[in-house]
Amino acid sequence: MRYVIFFATAFLFLSPLQPAHAGDSVSSQELQLGDDNTKLIVDTDKDVVRIIIEDQEQAIIDTDGLHVRGDITYGGSITDHGPVGFEERLRDREEEGNE
Secondary structure (H helix, E strand, O other): OHHHHHHHHHHHHHOOOOEOOOOOOOOOOEEEEEOOOOEEEEEOOOOEEEEEEOOEEEEEEEOOEEEEOOOOOOOOOOOOOHHHHHHHHHHHHHHHHOO
16 A cells, blocks of 8 residues: 555656546646545645545645655665755756756
8 A cells, every 4th residue: 555655646746637527526726636536636725735545545745744644664765864955955956957
């Protein structure tokens, strides 16, 4: 299930988002990807990305960070660069893209 969250999040950033199907009761500021049981919701009114699996909210990404229901399993390492380190990494990526 954790891989589903990872791949759903990756899919969000690698593919264009489509508005929800016509007839769905969705705000014009909300984009959805998926079906009723499993979906990725980008809510620009609330500035949040929500991941729904088995019709239950499993993860939220907002300005406070990533919040998950349950465990996170990974095979690498986690490094805390802090806010300053994060901003530096963003600048480095922008510079790499401009080369």
